[in-house]
Amino acid sequence: MNATSSGGSNAGWFSALKLIALLLVLWQALAWMVGDVAMRTPLQTMTFTANLLTSPSFWPHLAETGRAFGLALLLAVVIGLAIGFLLGINRFASDVLEPVLVALYSIPKITLYPILLLMFGLGVAAKVAFGTIHGVIPIALFTLAAVRNVRPVFVKTGRVMGLGTGRMISGILLPAAMPEIFTGLRVGFSLTLIGTLLGEMFASQRGLGFMLMNAIGLHNVDVIMALTFLLVLFAGSASGLLLFLNRRLYQRA
Template sequence: MTKDLRNHVLVLVVLLVLWQAVYLFVGDLALRSPLDTARAAFGLVRSEGFGAHLRETATAFATALAIAIVLGVAIGFALGMNRLAGEVGEPLLVSFYSLPKITVYPIVLLIFGIGMPSKVAFGAIHGIMPIAIFTLGALRNVPPVLIRTARVLRLGAWQSAWSVLFPAARPEIFTGLRLGFSLTLIGTLLGEMFASQRGLGFLLMQAIGLHDTDLIMALTSLIVLFAVLASMMLLACDRALRHGS
């Protein structure tokens, strides 16, 4: 067992112990024990109709993440390859990134309507800005000697970006992708909670309305489990890229 894996297991055990302790203090009124939650989650996964909701969320999230990555990296490169554009555009990116995205959700609904397009758009909006900001910062940290080498070789803008800048900036860009992954997932679920008739976010909102604690805990645990596992894999890839760079 590697050191990182041992640390993850230790953190998981501590969280489960704390969860059980809080449950013993609060009781069944507002919480379920880890064992009861695991049983409820297992029953939910096996229930009829869950697969359709899961596919809806997975499709919306995957589409939103792809859009966020493509647009975020493209915006970051467009600003990072031009010093003036970067100096003007970075404050705008940071300002929009700090803006609570829920404030623009009514506009998203007006443009895309209720359903899959609005969920995808809202998820992508959450992920684009951090990816663009990290990409812009990564390009600024590229060693000047690499840029001078590209000029000496008389590489075009696209050749320089693909052959020189992207390989050098890839570890920092991937860090932005990790953050964009998490925020895109949050945005997609929020979109499902407020304007959708299908998906895990819709099920969670429905469970909250019915005060179905078992369903709330089961859905939350499944979403958190997916997010944690995905984060662990992305972190391992990030470290591998930094170690190899």
């Protein structure tokens, strides 16, 4: 059993390494094709990223984005899970409100940004709000579907055991729905990050989004590539971590 799982784990790492190698080769090929007017090679990007990370002016921007993103994600998760659970356990409410959520989700969020700026002003609050509205609806929709899809026999078992609403949610609904909720959290995580960065790109004086917009204006390909590389690394690692946690905690076999 151990030998098998260790063999399986090694095969998984080997596949991941092969995928990374393939992506680097494609990146290198693309950089050669489009030239240095638009891209940098992986080696150039990594070297510049290392320099950027040692520059003292970079860290306040990262901290600003981190703070805004952390708050936006917290709000998106808490509000999204609450909406998802409330609608998921109430069939009538979910039948009525799910189409409304989907309609809201299909609105291009950027059209709401001027309104958010007027509401919250130029600062971290507007970025947090913009990040939150990107992440909250997918988390709510995934949670709603996950709770509604919990096998009825689990709920019946909970009722037979005389569990109240709180224990039913914490003991049965939440763990049973968790694999799908994790998918929602992964999507919500990425969209909240996009929302926060977009907020910084369009109306901000600090943060990675602001740095990116500035670099675009100055045609600084090195900064654009390094920031994109860092964001991909961060989003990819977080998504991988959530996937790992989900498997570890709820899909034990």
